[in-house]
Amino acid sequence: xxxxxxxxxxxxxxxxxxxxxxxxxxxxxxxxxxxxxxxxxxxxxxxxxxxxxxxxxxxxxxxxxxxxxxxxxxxxxxxxxxxxxxxxxxxxxxxxxxxxxxxxxxxxxxxxxxxxxxxxxxxxxxxxxxxxxxxxxxxxxxxxxxxxxxxxxxxxxxxxxxxxxxxxxxxxxxxxxxxxxxxxxxxxxxxxxxxxxxxxxxxxxxxxxxxxxxxxxxxxxxxxxxxxxxxxxxxxxxxxxxxxxxxxxxxxxxxxxxxxxxxxxxxxxxxxxxxxxxxxxxxxxxxxxxxxxxxxxxxxxxxxxxxxxxxxxxxxxxxxxxxxxxxxxxxxxxxxxxxxxxxxxxxxxxxxxxxxxxxxxxxxxxxxxxxxxxxxxxxxxxxxxxxxxxxxxxxxxxxxxxxxxxxxxxxx
Numbered sequence: 001x002x003x004x005x006x007x008x009x010x011x012x013x014x015x016x017x018x019x020x021x022x023x024x025x026x027x028x029x030x031x032x033x034x035x036x037x038x039x040x041x042x043x044x045x046x047x048x049x050x051x052x053x054x055x056x057x058x059x060x061x062x063x064x065x066x067x068x069x070x071x072x073x074x075x076x077x078x079x080x081x082x083x084x085x086x087x088x089x090x091x092x093x094x095x096x097x098x099x100x101x102x103x104x105x106x107x108x109x110x111x112x113x114x115x116x117x118x119x120x121x122x123x124x125x126x127x128x129x130x131x132x133x134x135x136x137x138x139x140x141x142x143x144x145x146x147x148x149x150x151x152x153x154x155x156x157x158x159x160x161x162x163x164x165x166x167x168x169x170x171x172x173x174x175x176x177x178x179x180x181x182x183x184x185x186x187x188x189x190x191x192x193x194x195x196x197x198x199x200x201x202x203x204x205x206x207x208x209x210x211x212x213x214x215x216x217x218x219x220x221x222x223x224x225x226x227x228x229x230x231x232x233x234x235x236x237x238x239x240x241x242x243x244x245x246x247x248x249x250x251x252x253x254x255x256x257x258x259x260x261x262x263x264x265x266x267x268x269x270x271x272x273x274x275x276x277x278x279x280x281x282x283x284x285x286x287x288x289x290x291x292x293x294x295x296x297x298x299x300x301x302x303x304x305x306x307x308x309x310x311x312x313x314x315x316x317x318x319x320x321x322x323x324x325x326x327x328x329x330x331x332x333x334x335x336x337x338x339x340x341x342x343x344x345x346x347x348x349x350x351x352x353x354x355x356x357x358x359x360x361x362x363x364x365x366x367x368x369x370x371x372x373x374x375x376x377x378x379x380x381x382x383x384x385x386x387x388x389x390x391x392x393x394x395x396x397x398x399x400x401x402x403x404x405x406x407x408x409x410x411x412x
Contacts, residue, residue, distance in 0.1 A: 007295045009033050018296025021161040021373070026292055037292050089156045089286070090207055090347035093310060100153065100306045117269065152301055157286040158352035160293050161198060161373045168196050168356035168371040175369065175378045198373065200294060200352035201275075202266040202302035204309035205283065208346045211256050212321045214339040218251040218331035246333065253328050257321065261349075262313045268303030270355075271368070278370055278379045281353050285374065289352075299352060306348065314343065 007017040007026060011033035019037070020027035026035040163171075226243045229236055261283045265275040287293070304312070318341055325339055354373025359366055369380035 007292060010035065016296075019160065019293050021164045024160060024162075026295065037290055089288075090205075090349050091156065093206070093306075093346035093348050096153070096306050096348055097310075153306065153350050155202075155289045155352050156349045157289050158200060158293055159281060159283070159285050159354055159374050160287055161297065161354040163354075163356065163371060163373050163376050165196060165198065165356070167376065168198075168373075171356075171371050171376060171378050172196060172358055172369055175380060196356050196358045196371075198297040199355050199357050200297060200299040201270055201355050202300055203351050203353050204264045204266050204302075204304070204306065204313070205261045205349045205351055206264070206310060206313040206346065207258070207260050207262070207348075208313075208317065209256065209258050209344045210317060210321055211254065211342045211344070212325055212339055213252070213254045214325040214328070214337065215250070215252040216326075216329050216334045216337040217248045218329050219246040219248050219333040219335065220330075221246055221332045248335070249331075251329055251331070251334070253325070255321075255325060255328060257324065258345075259317055259320075262316055264304070264309045264312045264316075266302035266304040266309055266350075267300055269300060270357075270370075274368065274370060274379055278355070278372055278377065280372065280377055281374055283351070286349075286351060297354075302350070306350075310346070310348070317341075317343075 008015050009017050009028035009031060012028060012031040014028055014030040017026045017028050017033075017035070019025075020034070023034055024037075026037060027033070221244055223242050223244055225240050227238045228241050228243070230239050231237075232239075263281070263283075265272060267275065302309075321341055322337075322339055326334065326337060329337070356371035356373055358369040360369060361367075367380065369378070371378050
């Protein structure tokens with residue numbers, strides 16, 4: 001199995017330059033030489049391409065000295081071509097789905113070594129010589145080196161790391177010590193499995209236009225005065241009260257909306273509930289994909305395919321459209337809401353977003369911790385001190401009991 005592609009330093013010849021988040025450039029750990037990551041060259045679009053024609057694929061990034069960007073993440077499979085990108089980097093969804101079906105991906109433009117985790121299912125690719133015997137997502141040692149997959153859909157763009165490893169470690173320590181309901185010894189007793197790993201996590205983003213039609217019964221509140229029976233001082237009495245009623249009438253309408261960059265996590269190793277809490281990336285900072293951004297980091301291969309990702313995106317869009325449509329219904333309330341949504345102008349991007357990931361153990365249980373590699377935001381799983389929970393419950397119960405006793409004593 002070949003090693004991952006290396007990026008030699010043009011100054012001292014050291015083989016392993018890596019991307020430096022602080023400098024936003026390639027840096028040599030030995031002589032300190034810094035080299036900018038130049039924008040990728042892109043192939044000119046085909047002239048007057050018909051509906052079924054595809055533009056020429058993007059050319060690979062500039063080659064590192066003495067290395068060919070082939071094999072592993074960079075091997076085109078079956079001669080397939082990527083669909084032509086739209087001006088914003090998006091690609092036709094229908095053409096992308098056809099390409100996925102025919103396994104005509106282009107890989108990632110650099111040699112990698114690939115590990116599969118049999119515990120959480122993540123497939124992680126290593127660019128450069130560094131490789132790990134543990135899974136960064138779950139800390140498991142059940143990882144197996146596999147033949148690198150050359151037919152994955154190449155990312156159109158990525159958000160480079162802006163938070164370095166030292167800052168991520170500091171965030172991790174601060175987070176361990178925060179939170180009242182966490183065990184008091186968590187900061188000292190937590191054992192990180194395999195260190196904090198810089199990981200580019202795969203996402204799909206989708207753009208689309210949606211036309212929605214809805215119908216419902218709109219409810220308009222009004223008030224009438226009615227005689228109602230009430231018990232007053234132990235006696236039943238007829239009293240006049242203002243009673244709210246609702247007048248129902250049919251209503252219908254339509255609206256048209258556009259959605260831009262609907263994010264869907266394509267990771268197998270990252271639990272969706274954590275990923276959704278961490279989806280605060282600024283996608284306006286996306287850079288054209290270049291394999292040199294991966295130098296010194298890991299990149300997870302997408303485990304959620306384009307077709308499944310689009311289904312998840314549609315569910316998100318439909319839920320949002322239903323909220324918007326229901327807000328358009330006149331009146332004070334509604335019932336029997338029904339809707340139909342028609343999608344068009346669907347495009348997608350495959351992007352990589354930066355995360356620092358740690359799997360740590362506390363009392364033989366594994367927990368995950370994540371740092372957003374762009375913003376520094378933190379999310380994670382942590383154990384709960386049930387002693388502290390019980391203590392708070394007892395204190396609250398004592399306060400409530402004291403208030404009840406005081407009220408009764410005042411009435412007495």
